[in-house]
Amino acid sequence: MNIELEELAKEFGTERALHPVSLFIPSGALISLLGPSGSGKTTLLRILAGLEFPTSGRVRFDGADATGLSVQDRRAGFVFQHYALFRHMTVFENVAYGLRARPRRERPTEAEIGRRVTRLLDLIQLPDIGARYPNQLSGGQRQRVALARALAIEPRMLLLDEPFGALDARVRKELRQGLREIHDNTGLTTVFVTHDQEEAMELADLVVVMSMGRIEQVGKPAEIRARPATEFVRTFTAV
């Protein structure tokens, strides 16, 4: 599914989190929103998910207007910065949550839910942790469970807010590879937020550099390296 942002702006009271921004995300792309803290990355991602509504501008999914579409109807797989796993549920129940939340007619049977959860836990290479609670997992494991939970709803797109932010360097490398593989296997349009330019350059097909609520440049990693459009992009992406 492709995503189109048209002159999207967001104000919190008097504070402008996003100046009108426009962006086209091709179907199946893995793109990164890169920028320093406070540049509006999370706000943009939350608008895509339907967790926040823009002050003005439009969002289109495959050309159809989705600006007013409710968060439930967007079917965006969202991975939160601190994972936001349900702390009182086991890993199995966390992953099954989205399937159980479906209206009765579309809800899979218990056996089918079990099969799907098992398959997802295999996919994130944590087949044996279904019975554990989130506080019994390491940071990297929590992140992967959050990803499996988001994938369980058969999302139309995958949105990740600083998915590797709180992890140590080795785990981060591993999970980056994991995300790349999952993206390539599912073909989902994927947007991830990061403030780490190395991570963005290494993982993304397309990098969107943001600063102070504005998009500074959109391009392939090599393009941005070779021809930074603004002084900000030059300094921020300098190694």
Add this chain to the structure above:
Amino acid sequence: MSDIVLSRPVPVTTEPPLARALLVGLAILFVAIFLFAPLATVFAEALAQGWRGMIAALSLPDAQAAIRMTLSIAVIAVPLNAVFGIAAAWAIAKFDFRGKAFLITLIDLPFSVSPVVAGLMLVLLFGANSSLGVWLMAHDIRIVFAFPGILLATLFVTFPFVARELIPVMIEQGRTEEEAALTLGASGWRTFFTVTLPNIRWALLYGVLLCNARAMGEFGAVAVVSGKIRGETATMPTMVEMFFNEYLSVAAFTLASVLAMLALLTLLLKSLLEWRHADLLAATCRH
């Protein structure tokens, strides 16, 4: 291999044994004097004429009416305030809106107003001297010196307990788990019942127990608004006072011990639940 002798692990927070013994002793002494002794006295006085005296006291119509009144009030007031408390805490913890600080102050109001004043407020508002009271009387609706007045007084006095327990817990937990549920397709109600409510259940239980204890034990506000009519509007606490003033000490202390037993029962219930769900409690308290 090295021959370092592994010594007993020393706790980081350690005090000299004497200081420790002193502190523990002091705590026990305090509990004994201020908690256990009065409670024991109540039961001892109730049993001054043996079980017969106690049973006789409990079969007094006034005592039975008071027990019925108190239980009926608690049965209605506690669930209502649990719902109000959850709603208020939810609004405060999970949403930003104008007048939020004012709402928080308002929730604390019943704690800062003396219960007697609260009772008087209701009497002035609904009593025969106000135009509202006159109107109510004309339509044969009795609030003051009747069940609705006692209920209102109890609701007012016990309102803060549930909300005060829930607000810090809900603020600490933030709203990302709820947001996660929404992105997974859950409706607002489903999110509330499957994510919000389970996350606050222990704080809620605690708030409900405190609320219940106060609802059954409230004296001041209820004394003013009920008029303490024996057999009609007297509650257990007000009936205890009336028995006591009439030198019916066995009856007074018997009713008092029933009240104390109800309180102990709720505490027991809470401990039981905590014990039954210890593993879940450990898993969910800290992330």
